[in-house]
Amino acid sequence: MTAVTDVLMITYNSAERVRISLPHLLSTCDEHTRVWLWHNGDDEETLAAVEEHAHDARVHRFHHSRENVRLTAPTNWLWAEADGTYVSKVDDDCLPEAGWIERLRDMHEANPDFGAVGCWRFLDEDFIPALATPKIQTFRDGHQLLRNHWVQGSGYLLPLSMVRTQGLLQTGQSFTQYCVALARAGAVNGWAYPFIHEDNLDDPRSPRTLFASDADLLKRLPLTAQALGIRTVADWAQQEHESAIAVQKASLDLREYSGWRAKRRGLRRRTEHLLRGRGSW
Template sequence: MTGIDILMITYDRPEYVRLSLPHLLASCPPDARVWLWHNGTDQPTLDAVEELRDHPRVHRFHHSPVNAGLREPTNWLWQEATGDLLSKVDDDCLPDPGWLHTLRQAQDDVPEFGVIGTWRFPDEDVDDELVAAKLADYPNGHRLMRNHWVQGSGYLLKREMVRQVGPLTEQDTFTTWCLRGARLGWINGWYHPFLPEDHMDDPRSPHTIYLTDEDFMARRPLSAKRTGVTTVAEWTEQMRHSARVVQAASLDLREYQGWRRRRRTVTRRIRLALTGRAPW
């Protein structure tokens, strides 16, 4: 396969961008192109991006004065990029330095791989029994902890999967998009042994900006607002819970459609109505 196109969306996090963007550029092979999309008008964040706009690995830059979210810039990359492999790295993430080499080789060797990714949770969150139950081996020594979706950062996917599944719709999250691909037969999951991705928004990261509850409330992530999380301790517990959810998630695709999916949606709405907080 030839050519890798990688999206980074930046927004209101200058401390993170000054780490994540140089880190991403340093990890890129010569045929990788980084597409930068800046949301909003925060000048320190924009300055951090502008300083690297002329880097030889930076291919395109787009500035949206309003926060366009994730769907529009993701579809921008998917529709306009020409590489056989596509990726996105969040501005609060530092993937393993060798991540592209390893994931690219896996994509080259295994035609049925769809979205395969780096692993953003610390070692303390890994449940060896749950992981072992979902490990699968593939040609040339590649192994995945299979799951029908991965997080929307530090992944590598084939352009052919995008061609088959289509763009992100208004109803899609990256998770539901991955599930649509899985229903078409694409194999998704985390490369194993895990390739770490330092998720700086996790309070356990050495680079986090969330040192106190005051720091957290001043710059709370959108997902924390949606789930009613207000303290560093609660946010850390949400990270732990998220790790367990993906390790324990079923590989039976029937669990994610029809009445089973509706049952989980109803449960979520009931809990939100009773407690003001949706399950994670």
């Protein structure tokens, strides 16, 4: 019997994105996949774009929160109430390639110790073999991962059993921190390799980007860009590339993510942001 996968999409204030991403997500779902929709806010155009698909046979649950509760509450809604084998989330600005669910599911079925295994949201030009190759490992049935202790919170597959053991997201806990906690408990995280691509509409280098100009970016500034003080498309494109480099360079030594080593890494990041003029203490 094929395992059931429950996939969450959270939508907010961008009908333009939803009209692209939601039909795309539904098109990638097989008969063993259920989509959970959570809409934040009362933007009528976006809500209408979601409701157009709310009765699709592939949509399992739909929830409308008039308040923008961001990401934690919807994620915990799925994790607490799902009863399938795997859970996932696809952002409303992301387009995972066809077959992503089946391939990730096959990897998990062959490797029960796999935790958060994801699609790769960066571009070919972001892949640096000298950095990535030492972190690419082969597992049972020949499945390969570019290992990392965390992946992005979109286009991943995670066993629900691990969520039951680890618990829900805590207040203030990011998905990155949750993934690191899973790794400490023995889960193997990373990106499927060869990569399963996920087109990110928020990446200005994507041919389908919604950020054709600085004005477009400022209208829908991503949370990470806000935190880094980014205000131009050029700076955001550079940041996307730097993010890809960072995860390929990231250590697999879990000691690096706690205690004085973690504090040192945080200080270095803040210093780099200051030197770029992208933040303050």
